[in-house]
Every structure is written in structure tokens, then in C-alpha cells.
Amino acid sequence: MPQYSPTTAPPSTEGQRLFDLQAQYIADLNPLPNLAHAAVVRSPYAHARIHRIDPSAALALPGVITVLTGREVQEWSRPFAVAAERPGRYYSCAIDKVRYVGEPVAVVVATDRYVAEDARDTIEVEYEPLPAVVEVEAAMQSSAPILHEELETNIAIDRQLTYGDVAAVFGAADIVFSQRYVFPRYQSFPLETYGIIASWNPSASQVSFWANFHGPYSMLAVLAGALRVPLSKLRVVTPPDVGGSFGNKIALYPYMALMALASRKAGRPVKWTEDRLESLSASSTGTDRVTQIEVAARNDGQLLGLKMRLMDNVGAYIRAPEPGCLFRPIGNFMNAYKIEHLEVNALAVMTNVCPSGPNRGYACQQHYFPIERAIDELALKLGKDPATVRLQNLIQPQDIPYRTVTGGLYDSGDYPRATQRALELSNYWQLHQSTGAAGPSDAAVWRGVGMAVAIDPSGSNMGYIDVSKKATQRRPNLVRVGSAQTTRIYLDATGGVTVELETAAHGQGQETTAAFIVAQALGIAPADVTVIAGMDTGSRPWSVSSGSYSSRFGAVGASSIVAATRRLQENLLQAASYFLDSDVSRLRIQAGRIVSLDNAQLGLSLKDVAARLHWSTGTLPPHLETATQVEGTFVASELDYPNEHDQVNSSAVYAFTADVAVIEIDKETLDIRVTDYITVHDAGNILHPQIARGQFVGGLLHGLAGALYEELRYSETGDFLTGTLMDYLCPTVSEMPDHIVTDHIVLPTPQALTGAKGVGESTAQTAPIAIANAVADAVRHLGLEITELPLTPDKLWQQLEARLEGDLL
Amino acid sequence: MQPQRRTIVTTAVNGTPVEALVDVRTTLADFLREEAGCTSVHLGCEHGVCGACTVLIDGLPVRSCLRLAAQATGHEITTLEGVMQTECGKTIGRAFVEQFAMQCGFCTAGFVLSLYHLLEGASEPITDRDIHETLGGHICRCTGYVSIVEAAKRLRDQRTCRGNS
Numbered sequence: 001m002p003q004y005s006p007t008t009a010p011p012s013t014e015g016q017r018l019f020d021l022q023a024q025y026i027a028d029l030n031p032l033p034n035l036a037h038a039a040v041v042r043s044p045y046a047h048a049r050i051h052r053i054d055p056s057a058a059l060a061l062p063g064v065i066t067v068l069t070g071r072e073v074q075e076w077s078r079p080f081a082v083a084a085e086r087p088g089r090y091y092s093c094a095i096d097k098v099r100y101v102g103e104p105v106a107v108v109v110a111t112d113r114y115v116a117e118d119a120r121d122t123i124e125v126e127y128e129p130l131p132a133v134v135e136v137e138a139a140m141q142s143s144a145p146i147l148h149e150e151l152e153t154n155i156a157i158d159r160q161l162t163y164g165d166v167a168a169v170f171g172a173a174d175i176v177f178s179q180r181y182v183f184p185r186y187q188s189f190p191l192e193t194y195g196i197i198a199s200w201n202p203s204a205s206q207v208s209f210w211a212n213f214h215g216p217y218s219m220l221a222v223l224a225g226a227l228r229v230p231l232s233k234l235r236v237v238t239p240p241d242v243g244g245s246f247g248n249k250i251a252l253y254p255y256m257a258l259m260a261l262a263s264r265k266a267g268r269p270v271k272w273t274e275d276r277l278e279s280l281s282a283s284s285t286g287t288d289r290v291t292q293i294e295v296a297a298r299n300d301g302q303l304l305g306l307k308m309r310l311m312d313n314v315g316a317y318i319r320a321p322e323p324g325c326l327f328r329p330i331g332n333f334m335n336a337y338k339i340e341h342l343e344v345n346a347l348a349v350m351t352n353v354c355p356s357g358p359n360r361g362y363a364c365q366q367h368y369f370p371i372e373r374a375i376d377e378l379a380l381k382l383g384k385d386p387a388t389v390r391l392q393n394l395i396q397p398q399d400i401p402y403r404t405v406t407g408g409l410y411d412s413g414d415y416p417r418a419t420q421r422a423l424e425l426s427n428y429w430q431l432h433q434s435t436g437a438a439g440p441s442d443a444a445v446w447r448g449v450g451m452a453v454a455i456d457p458s459g460s461n462m463g464y465i466d467v468s469k470k471a472t473q474r475r476p477n478l479v480r481v482g483s484a485q486t487t488r489i490y491l492d493a494t495g496g497v498t499v500e501l502e503t504a505a506h507g508q509g510q511e512t513t514a515a516f517i518v519a520q521a522l523g524i525a526p527a528d529v530t531v532i533a534g535m536d537t538g539s540r541p542w543s544v545s546s547g548s549y550s551s552r553f554g555a556v557g558a559s560s561i562v563a564a565t566r567r568l569q570e571n572l573l574q575a576a577s578y579f580l581d582s583d584v585s586r587l588r589i590q591a592g593r594i595v596s597l598d599n600a601q602l603g604l605s606l607k608d609v610a611a612r613l614h615w616s617t618g619t620l621p622p623h624l625e626t627a628t629q630v631e632g633t634f635v636a637s638e639l640d641y642p643n644e645h646d647q648v649n650s651s652a653v654y655a656f657t658a659d660v661a662v663i664e665i666d667k668e669t670l671d672i673r674v675t676d677y678i679t680v681h682d683a684g685n686i687l688h689p690q691i692a693r694g695q696f697v698g699g700l701l702h703g704l705a706g707a708l709y710e711e712l713r714y715s716e717t718g719d720f721l722t723g724t725l726m727d728y729l730c731p732t733v734s735e736m737p738d739h740i741v742t743d744h745i746v747l748p749t750p751q752a753l754t755g756a757k758g759v760g761e762s763t764a765q766t767a768p769i770a771i772a773n774a775v776a777d778a779v780r781h782l783g784l785e786i787t788e789l790p791l792t793p794d795k796l797w798q799q800l801e802a803r804l805e806g807d808l809l
Numbered sequence: 810m811q812p813q814r815r816t817i818v819t820t821a822v823n824g825t826p827v828e829a830l831v832d833v834r835t836t837l838a839d840f841l842r843e844e845a846g847c848t849s850v851h852l853g854c855e856h857g858v859c860g861a862c863t864v865l866i867d868g869l870p871v872r873s874c875l876r877l878a879a880q881a882t883g884h885e886i887t888t889l890e891g892v893m894q895t896e897c898g899k900t901i902g903r904a905f906v907e908q909f910a911m912q913c914g915f916c917t918a919g920f921v922l923s924l925y926h927l928l929e930g931a932s933e934p935i936t937d938r939d940i941h942e943t944l945g946g947h948i949c950r951c952t953g954y955v956s957i958v959e960a961a962k963r964l965r966d967q968r969t970c971r972g973n974s
Binding site: 025190242 | 834842849854855856861906907908910912913914915916918944947948949951952953954955
């Protein structure tokens with residue numbers, strides 16, 4: 001066997017399974033006999049009253065088993081819980097009204113999917129269409145159609161947060177300006193759609209699900225509440241292979257409720273696989289937001305304070321984990337800048353579109369876009385370079401650990417260094433001499449260069465969500481705080497090591513990384529570590545914060561693997577000490593052996609220790625009886641509950657990203673192309689270089705998509721306009737930048753046992769902004785303003801036309 | 810006369826004869842997954858854009874979601890299950906696994922089928938542009954494509970597959 005070198009990262013375990021033809025995605029599974037298939041009847045209207053549902057034609061079709069409608073859903077379940085002052089009553093299926101195109105109205109269960117879909121088309125639903133509202137500012141007007149009449153408003157949350165002395169710094173500022181920015185509605189679009197197998201079996205002790213759900217498992221508490229069962233009565237199995245999520249599949253749980261009820265009515269297990277139109281119109285999407293931002297600064301470029309009015313369009317129902325988009329980044333509200341005065345008006349507004357939810361870069365995309373665009377505008381107003389203004393305002397290394405005015409704890413980092421590195425690698429200063437109007441007049445393109453920086457939070461503190469309530473309305477007896485993860489490791493009688501993952505991965509290479517971590521610690525080959533993938537809440541330890549979301553594997557999930565591995569190491573040393581009758585402090589684990597520092601001849605292989613621990617249980621002292629089975633739990637430290645000033649350390653760790661984008665705009669077609677993209681990260685220790693790079697580049701793709709191509713669009717009356725991939729444009733390899741550079745500075749976080757910070761969302765947060773800033777740089781001399789995404793040739797053209805007309809007048 | 814509802818499909822999937830009575834409207838993708846056991850065929854969009862369900866029919870890449878099973882009669886179909894029986898396929902697999910040219914893996918089989926067709930079939934030296942055009946017919950949401958392009962270039966340069974020789 002070749003010598004294992006721990007500096008060589010192992011190839012992809014997950015990929016090998018795919019090429020061994022052993023992948024198991026949800027659609028491939030038939031875990032129960034007698035599976036029936038479901039199709040969902042959906043609303044064609046954005047807003048309508050349901051007068052009658054007649055399923056008789058469907059029930060008459062051969063193969064149709066049953067039809068579930070809102071009547072049973074209302075009788076058998078409760079509305080989903082959500083942290084909002086004025087939530088609508090949100091069930092898994094419309095009861096008496098539909099509130100967005102695609103909302104479930106009924107479920108047909110049949111012996112096969114083709115028949116279920118035939119039957120779906122025969123169900124008669126009598127609707128009374130109502131006026132709809134789709135824009136967030138329109139929905140806030142008193143004259144707007146009201147989605148949930150009992151609330152008498154569409155505003156689910158309206159929180160006023162104030163930090164520092166905002167009035168004073170705005171009064172003392174040399175320059176104050178305001179701007180309105182719009183961040184679009186789009187989704188990461190996992191290529192595998194939602195899939196669920198639900199079994200409501202009255203003879204079984206649990207309601208069972210197989211689903212491509214990946215946490216946070218707090219959503220299972222919401223699901224259990226809706227189904228009116230204790231959490232222990234739910235069992236959720238996530239298969240080893242999940243075809244992407246990016247946060248999108250967190251919002252699977254309402255469909256899990258719906259399919260559980262469909263199974264209850266059908267009296268047999270039900271399988272449902274969503275199609276792409278359903279996914280685009282009625283699964284989940286990133287939240288679209290209008291921000292009104294006001295900036296106070298000094299003439300030398302020093303930022304003094306911000307006022308932000310955040311208006312989130314959460315869709316027809318505010319659905320947990322929303323309002324996360326308003327509050328997830330609370331600790332890092334000021335990004336990487338040393339600003340101590342901030343006023344935020346946070347609004348969650350319901351409109352007649354699909355409910356929103358987490359999506360790669362959750363909340364940070366939306367939050368940083370107006371800040372980072374406004375900093376470019378400030379620089380322009382002051383005649384300074386945007387990079388200079390950023391460098392001037394960044395938190396300095398000597399300020400770290402830094403407590404933000406909103407409660408965040410930035411424990412490690414060197415933001416100026418990472419930023420300088422990005423500027424160097426992109427040749428920013430020289431490039432910026434020849435962009436926009438400074439480019440050659442005979443060139444076919446205008447060039448632009450732009451940058452963005454971002455604090456990248458990972459490992460969400462569950463506590464942040466309670467900022468949605470005023471301090472006086474929080475429940476002192478239920479203090480939601482923290483982020484924890486548990487991992488179990490077993491040593492078998494032949495020396496084999498098995499790691500059980502409890503994080504429900506969906507493409508992040510966690511099996512590869514887990515094996516690598518354990519193998520490095522024990523000095524064995526990663527191939528000798530068995531990793532149990534997927535997740536099963538019926539047999540593995542988990543908590544409400546478990547799962548793969550908020551970029552938490554590197555800092556939290558992997559730290560629990562380290563914690564378990566350390567226990568196993570300690571047990572191995574104790575066992576060897578007992579077997580060799582040697583002082584434990586003189587023993588070490590090296591290359592799969594426990595060796596003595598004093599006697600080179602003295603030692604035991606992992607296999608020997610394992611065999612003795614298993615075969616000699618009758619003779620072991622009590623402290624070694626369970627030595628082969630360990631459990632490691634990692635609980636992120638420094639996480640707190642929001643205080644009376646609405647301050648909270650909202651994430652376990654904070655990484656940093658500094659990006660530069662170089663773009664070209666064709667002068668004739670206004671086609672925008674990103675030619676170069678440079679992204680520099682401080683993600684702490686890198687657990688697996690290729691996997692980390694894959695996350696950065698994948699994040700760039702998602703950011704690029706939102707900057708230039710993808711938008712889920714509705715007509716004014718709420719008709720859904722982007723139901724196919726001909727309308728919803730996903731970038732292919734041809735749209736990717738020609739030159740992509742990823743680089744790191746490595747400043748490990750003391751908050752995680754791995755020293756790692758998040759990598760999963762990083763560039764998804766910065767890319768839309770860096771690209772927007774680069775486009776603004778390219779077209780500024782034409783008088784165009786870049787205040788909303790995605791930036792398309794037709795949008796630039798419309799602005800240019802309006803401008804030309806204005807000039808002619 | 811009643812319209813015919815069922816039909817017998819007689820085809821070869823990865824070199825093995827398959828005969829099955831199916832609904833006339835059964836898509837080729839569903840047929841391959843349900844009747845022929847080829848679960849590597851993944852459905853991403855079911856309207857011919859994303860490329861995840863790509864298979865070879867008589868050696869040419871086709872979106873199996875846009876074909877009916879009935880149209881397969883008399884033709885030979887190759888899926889990832891068949892490609893992995895070949896030396897070229899095994900080389901592709903190694904390159905993808907080592908380059909991390911996949912993350913969630915849902916789109917991967919489609920990319921591999923189109924790439925296999927390029928690597929096995931090219932009569933001229935394969936250019937970077939050929940690679941981009943081949944991969945450009947597929948959507949991947951995880952990798953940002955960079956690692957897939959790297960794997961493809963490595964495979965082109967290794968010349969293990971028949972084409973480009």
C-alpha cells in the first residue's frame with residue numbers, strides 16, 4: 001500500500017459512488033411496498049377565493065386512489081409556526097383562498113404518476129379572482145389588496161432597530177445622500193427538484209419520510225407542530241445523494257406535511273417528485289428586497305453612519321425560516337466597516353407571489369448590495385477611488401477581536417490584507433485608469449472594474465430570529481441560543497473506523513472531508529475510514545440546529561467530527577496504556593499505531609487495540625468498556641440571546657471575501673460579459689483545497705446568475721412569467737468569466753475546532769455587487785445608474801434611450 | 810377504433826436487449842429509469858434544456874426527456890451505465906473524481922455522455938472551443954463549470970479515448 005501522505009487531499013468519495021453507479025437520489029428510492037404517486041393541483045390565479053372543488057371526474061379514473069383537499073388539511077393540521085408579529089394562516093394547502101400562482105389546492109394520489117397527472121387536470125375548481133399585488137412597496141399601501149384579511153395589512157413585521165447615535169452623526173456629517181436599490185427574486189435552482197416519500201401508517205409508531213431535506217432541523221419542529229404530533233413521532237431519512245439545494249430545500253417541509261396528509265387519506269405511502277415548473281413557481285426563492293439607504297460621511301471619505309429601510313417581499317405567506325432574510329446578518333449588519341451608528345427599519349411584506357426562503361448568500365446578498373453600491377456612489381461624489389474609500393473604512397487587524405455595534409463578534413481576520421491582495425491580483429489600480437470613458441474611443445467595448453467586500457457569516461445562532469420581536473415581547477422562558485452538532489464514530493473489531501454524518505449533505509463533499517479529517521488524526525488512509533452518509537433522524541443523534549445550512553459544516557459540523565475524533569484518540573491512548581502497562585502521557589498515535597516515546601519496540605496497531613477492546617470486554621476496566629464508541633458534540637461558543645438593545649452575535653464565525661470583477665459591455669448590443677473575476681478569501685483553515693475552491697467558484701456562478709441573467713418574474717396581476725428554462729436563464733460554461741482567480745489568506749478562527757470559517761456562500765454574496773459596480777464603472781460616463789439587478793442589455797438600453805430622449809428635449 | 814394505448818418497445822440498452830410493454834406516452838427517460846434500471850438518467854427540467862437526462866441513441870447525444878420510449882425501437886441506447894463499461898468511460902470517471910468535476914452529481918451523467926461522444930467520436934484534434942460547445946449544452950448549478958472544463962481538457966490531452974488520435 002502506498003504511504004499515505006496527509007498533505008494530499010483525497011479524491012471525491014461522492015463522485016466515486018456516482019461513477020460506480022451506486023448513487024441514491026430520492027427519485028431512485030422505493031423504500032416501502034405499495035407506493036402510490038402524487039400530483040399536486042395548483043392555483044392558476046395569483047389571488048382568488050375558492051368556491052368549490054369537484055374531484056369526482058378524477059376519482060372516476062382507473063388508478064386514482066384519492067384526492068386530498070384543503071378541507072382535510074384544515075381538519076388534520078395546524079398553520080405552520082413562524083416568528084412574525086402578524087403571520088398569515090399558512091397551511092400546506094390552500095383552504096378557502098389562493099394567494100399565489102402555483103399554490104397547492106389539492107393532491108391526487110394514484111397508482112402511477114402519469115395517471116395522477118391525468119387526474120389532476122380533471123379536477124374542477126371554481127375560483128373567484130381577486131385583485132393581486134406583487135410589488136413590495138405597492139403591497140404596503142393602505143389601498144393595496146389584502147392577502148390575509150384578518151390582519152388588515154400585508155406587513156407581517158415592522159421592526160425599528162437603532163444602534164449608536166444616528167441623529168448626531170447625520171447632523172455632523174459633511175455629506176448625506178440617499179438611494180433606492182432593488183435586489184431581485186431568484187433562486188439557486190438545484191438541478192434535482194423536491195422529492196418526498198411520506199408514510200402515514202397508523203400501525204407504525206412514527207410518520208416516516210424519505211426526502212431531500214437537509215435541515216435546519218428546527219423546521220422539523222415546525223412540521224411536527226403543523227401535523228400535531230410530537231417530534232419523536234416523525235422520522236426523516238435523507239438519502240446519501242441530494243442533487244443540490246443551496247438552501248432551497250429547507251422550504252421542503254410544507255410539502256412534507258402535505259404528502260403526509262395525502263398518505264393519511266390514501267392509507268398507503270405516497271411518493272411525490274416535483275417538476276421544474278412547480279419548482280420555479282412554488283418551491284422557494286431568495287427574497288427580493290427594496291432598500292432605501294441613507295449614508296452619512298465626512299468629506300475625507302470616513303463613513304459615519306447608515307440608515308436603511310429594508311422592505312422584504314416574503315411572498316404570500318411568511319414561512320419559517322423567514323424572516324431570516326431580515327435578521328440573519330444582524331451581527332454583521334455593518335459588513336467589514338468600522339461604523340458604529342446604524343438605524344434599520346426592517347419590514348417583511350406579503351404579496352401574491354411564491355413564499356421566499358433561504359438561498360445561497362441568504363440575507364447577505366440582499367443586505368450588502370445597497371451598502372456596497374452606495375460606497376461606490378460616495379467615492380464618486382467625493383472624487384475618490386471606491387477601493388480607497390473601502391480600505392479607509394475597513395476594520396483594522398489591531399481592532400480584532402471586534403465587537404460590532406449590532407452585537408457580532410469578529411474573532412479573526414485581516415480585511416485590509418485580503419482586500420489589497422484582491423486589488424493586486426486583479427491589477428485593479430492600473431485597470432481603473434482605462435475604464436468607462438477613459439477607454440479607447442475606437443474600442444468595440446466599454447470596460448469596467450468593480451469590487452465588493454463581504455463579511456461571510458457561518459453557523460447561524462438560532463437566537464437571531466427573535467429580533468423579529470420587540471424585546472418586551474420575547475419569551476424569557478424560551479431562550480433560543482446557539483448552534484450545535486453531534487458526530488458518532490465507531491471503531492470495529494478489525495480496526496476499521498466508521499464516521500456517521502449527521503449533517504445531511506447535498507453536494508458539499510462532506511463524506512470526503514470527514515474521512516480526511518479522521519484519517520489525518522489517526523494517521524491512516526482516508527479510504528480506510530467508512531463514512532455513513534445521508535441522515536436518519538430515527539437512528540442518529542440530532543438537535544434542532546443540526547443540518548447543512550448557513551455554511552456551517554466547516555466551522556460547526558466538521559468541528560463535531562474533530563471533537564469525536566479527539567475522544568477516540570484519547571480512548572485509544574488509554575487502551576494502549578492499559579494493554580502495554582505504560583504511562584499514557586508517553587504514548588502517541590502515529591501512522592495508525594499507538595507508539596511509545598520511550599521504547600521504539602513498544603507499540604500496538606490500531607487493529608490490535610481494536611481487537612482487544614472488542615474481544616476482551618470481560619476483562620476491561622470500566623473506563624474502557626465503551627472506548628470503541630464515541631460521540632463528539634460541538635457547541636459554538638460566544639452565541640447569545642438578543643439583548644434589550646437588539647444586539648446579538650448572530651453567527652458562530654465570520655469569514656471575509658474581497659472580490660474584483662472586470663467586465664466589458666459591447667457598444668452595439670450592450671451585451672455584458674465578465675472577463676475576469678478575482679476572489680480572495682479568509683476562510684480560516686481550508687479543510688480540503690479542491691472542495692473549497694469548488695464552493696468559491698460555484699458561489700461565483702450563483703452571484704453571476706443574479707447579476708446578469710436570472711429573475712423570477714411576475715406580471716402586474718401576479719401571473720408567473722418564468723416557468724421554463726427558456727425564460728429563466730441559467731448561465732452555462734459559456735457565460736462564465738474567461739479568467740477566474742481564487743486565493744486565500746489563512747487566519748484560523750479560534751471559535752471552531754477546525755479553525756475553519758464558512759466557504760459555501762462566500763462569493764455568492766460578493767459577485768452580484770462586484771459585477772454591478774463594474775458595470776456602473778463602465779457606463780457612468782453615459783449617465784446610467786445601476787440600482788437594480790439583474791443587469792440586462794435591454795435594461796441598459798431602456799435607460800440609454802430615456803437619457804437620449806431627455807437630451808433631445 | 811380505439812387509439813392504441815400500449816406498445817412493445819424492443820431496443821438495446823447498453824448492449825443488452827430490452828423488450829417491454831409500455832404506455833405509448835412513456836418518455837424514454839422514464840423507460841430507462843423504470844424499465845431498464847438506468848437510474849443514472851436524471852430529470853432536471855423535463856423540457857430539454859438542462860441536459861441532465863442526455864443519453865446516446867446510436868452513438869449520438871439526445872435528451873431522453875424529449876423522446877418517447879416507443880421511438881427507441883430498433884435503436885441502441887447508451888447511458889452512463891454503459892459508458893462505465895468502457896475504458897474511455899473509466900478514464901472519464903477517474904478524471905472527474907480527481908478533479909472534483911462534480912459536487913451534487915445530479916447533472917454529471919449528462920455531461921459525461923456528451924463528453925464521451927466528443928472524446929470517442931472526434932475525427933479532428935479537439936479544441937478548447939469544441940469542449941466549451943459540448944459542455945455548453947448542459948447546466949450545472951454547483952461547480953461553476955471550471956473543474957469540469959479542467960477534467961475535459963485533461964481527458965483530451967490524455968488521449969485514452971478513441972477520437973482525436
